[in-house]
Amino acid sequence: MKIKVTSVMVDNQDKALKFYTEILGFVKKTEIPLGEHKWLTVVSPEAPDEVELLLEPMGIEAAKVFQKALYSAGIPLTAFNVDDIQKEYERLEKLGVKFSMKPTKMGPATLAVFDDTCGNNIQIVQV
């Protein structure tokens, strides 16, 4: 068994694709139309054949409630690893990304949290 796909819930798939590719720098891997929504995944250009991130629509009401609760508590939905968190933080901030937590040392790791504009907090980590 392998972990191949993980997901973030997004309020709008087209907007999410734009943010996750143009701002974060991921690349689109799969797009399959499925009625109102689509199976839409992005990957890191550094590991294009490893784990895919599914930009998942929120078809049920409960998902929206859950997302909102996490968001207002500032809790990240997921985390991505970066080599140089300070550099990444500066790059993203210049592009207008809003951080609720600036790079913060936590023992061996440094963490920062930003708003993905699709309803989520996302954490970046340097270890």
Added chain:
Amino acid sequence: MTRKLRLGLKDIYNRFLTNKKFEMTFYHQQILKFKEELYSNEDLYQRVVEAKSFIDKNYFKDIDLNDIARAACFSKYHFLRLFKNTYDKTPNQYLRELRIEKAKQLLHSGIPVIDICNTVGFDSPSSFTGLFKKMTGSTPTAYQAKLKKSNLIPTPIPLKYMPYL
């Protein structure tokens, strides 16, 4: 006038305070709380982690406690205690376990025992064989034969960056 100014300043200060508090999310507050509890001495802690990553990067070389302590700018005895408190084992125990783990993986790929001994940093085949037997219960040769016969794949241990707490 002065009173008005003072009240105005107080108002701005209060707004600044509430704003500050409002800006920090619940998650951010939790992070700071745990950081204070777990990693209050940031610099010291960072150096212990550096020592461990020095071992991870150099386990195959001829390194000893002196080299490891020096890599993280510690005196030997102070360092020994800190490392043990953090990882629940001494630097030497950690180094030996890492070498044996790497050896197990190499044995699986069919590399001769005599070559593995040097590759993972032991200075003599006898010290390698002795320690391997002590830690796994069988000699490297027997271990390799057993692997081959059973077709078992040793589970690789992911490199840990979070220490034992």
